[in-house]
Amino acid sequence: MPRRFALFVAAAMIGGVLAGFVLNRSVGDPAQLKQIADALGIVTDIFLRLIRMIIAPLVFSTLVAGIAHMEGAAAIGRVGAKTLGWFISASLVSLTIGLIMVHLIQPGAGMHLIADPVAPGAAVDMSKFNLKDFVTHIFPKSIAEAMANNEILQIVIFSVFFGTAVAAIEDRAPAVVAVVEQVSAIMLKVTSYVMKTAPLAIFAALAATVSTQGIGVLVTYAKFVGGFYVSMFLLWGLLVAVLVLIVGPRALKLIAAIREPALLAFSTASSEAAYPGTLEALQKWGVSRRVASFVLPLGYSFNLDGTMMYCTFATLFVAQAYGIHLSVAQQITMLLLLMITSKGVAGVPRASLVVISATLTYFHLPEAGLLLILAVDNLLDMGRSATNVVGNSVAAAVVAKWEGQIVEPKTEDEVIAENAA
Numbered sequence: 001m002p003r004r005f006a007l008f009v010a011a012a013m014i015g016g017v018l019a020g021f022v023l024n025r026s027v028g029d030p031a032q033l034k035q036i037a038d039a040l041g042i043v044t045d046i047f048l049r050l051i052r053m054i055i056a057p058l059v060f061s062t063l064v065a066g067i068a069h070m071e072g073a074a075a076i077g078r079v080g081a082k083t084l085g086w087f088i089s090a091s092l093v094s095l096t097i098g099l100i101m102v103h104l105i106q107p108g109a110g111m112h113l114i115a116d117p118v119a120p121g122a123a124v125d126m127s128k129f130n131l132k133d134f135v136t137h138i139f140p141k142s143i144a145e146a147m148a149n150n151e152i153l154q155i156v157i158f159s160v161f162f163g164t165a166v167a168a169i170e171d172r173a174p175a176v177v178a179v180v181e182q183v184s185a186i187m188l189k190v191t192s193y194v195m196k197t198a199p200l201a202i203f204a205a206l207a208a209t210v211s212t213q214g215i216g217v218l219v220t221y222a223k224f225v226g227g228f229y230v231s232m233f234l235l236w237g238l239l240v241a242v243l244v245l246i247v248g249p250r251a252l253k254l255i256a257a258i259r260e261p262a263l264l265a266f267s268t269a270s271s272e273a274a275y276p277g278t279l280e281a282l283q284k285w286g287v288s289r290r291v292a293s294f295v296l297p298l299g300y301s302f303n304l305d306g307t308m309m310y311c312t313f314a315t316l317f318v319a320q321a322y323g324i325h326l327s328v329a330q331q332i333t334m335l336l337l338l339m340i341t342s343k344g345v346a347g348v349p350r351a352s353l354v355v356i357s358a359t360l361t362y363f364h365l366p367e368a369g370l371l372l373i374l375a376v377d378n379l380l381d382m383g384r385s386a387t388n389v390v391g392n393s394v395a396a397a398v399v400a401k402w403e404g405q406i407v408e409p410k411t412e413d414e415v416i417a418e419n420a421a
Helices: 003-025 031-068 073-105 132-138 141-149 153-168 174-195 198-213 216-220 221-246 251-257 259-268 273-285 289-302 305-321 328-341 349-360 367-374 376-400 411-418
Strands: none
Touching: 003 031, 003 198, 003 221, 003 259, 031 141, 031 153, 031 174, 031 198, 031 259, 031 273, 031 289, 073 153, 073 221, 073 305, 073 328, 073 376, 132 153, 141 153, 153 259, 153 289, 174 273, 198 259, 198 376, 221 251, 221 305, 221 376, 251 259, 251 273, 251 376, 259 273, 259 376, 273 289, 273 376, 289 376, 305 328, 305 349, 305 376, 328 349, 349 376
């Protein structure tokens, strides 16, 4: 079944591109093309709504269940410290690779653009980007509101408090733990139903994008897009090499195990869409439930490797396009700034654009440069989303190894039974 599903996804991607190309060439009226794209977008929107419907209860139930089975607050703190330590290290590596590669490839050199006073402020919501709002926004004022808005970071905070309290109770509140585990098993089953519609959503999403933008946009930004994807594959290779070094040759099987969620994230440009499949794949490979259900939700807020690398790559691309030189000190400052700001935009629409826009403003770079990347942002978002899945999977496997929580591989039925036990 998994292989057949992967074939369906691949066929949907190819079919979507071909259908979009045919529509783009055969329909001459842009307004009519937009109507067709909007109609196709209904399918994609429904699929993503179904995925978002699952995220909040799945994150809450799996995280609480994982924490409740830990030995206590000391174990939670130990795993949390190791997880955050890996996240910080991976973040610095991702940002640095983006910085080095954009200097080597020079995608913006030779464009010789002149600063345009028109800023694309309408395209990016900057209202949520400041330190005060970020810090206060981490803590939910209402868990119901956090779940309704799919605020993953807030759900994680509440789940950590809730799970720690359950673990601290002497009898571990067995009735509550049983309910949470049953909810987790039910949500995984609901996920399997929703995922059956993924190929249809992928076909619609790609057909809509290609039909309106055309394939020509890939030629216009070939150096920028190609350079980013080369950088992304370099990051993947480094992550896999470190994983093999820490875990051993078995790590290569993990990459095979997460190919479907990574492909889904790539084709839908949504890391959220891949969350349930990634969680299941990690448990099948052998990451214990307590580690997988703890590390993965945190990774969706603190370990966006693809997004961070893209931020440095795109920011310096804009500087190159306008012929603006940033000193080494400024570039180091930029890395540290992005290291912090990229942690505060999980769940914000066009999150990477928010970070890039703020960085451009901080370094007095032309904000209109954001328009240069808007045309291909959706295409690049596909790579960012897949990279985030790979990065979080590697993080979970590494922490599991450090904790001695890598177990024997499981079948899909064993994973479901474990979550229901």
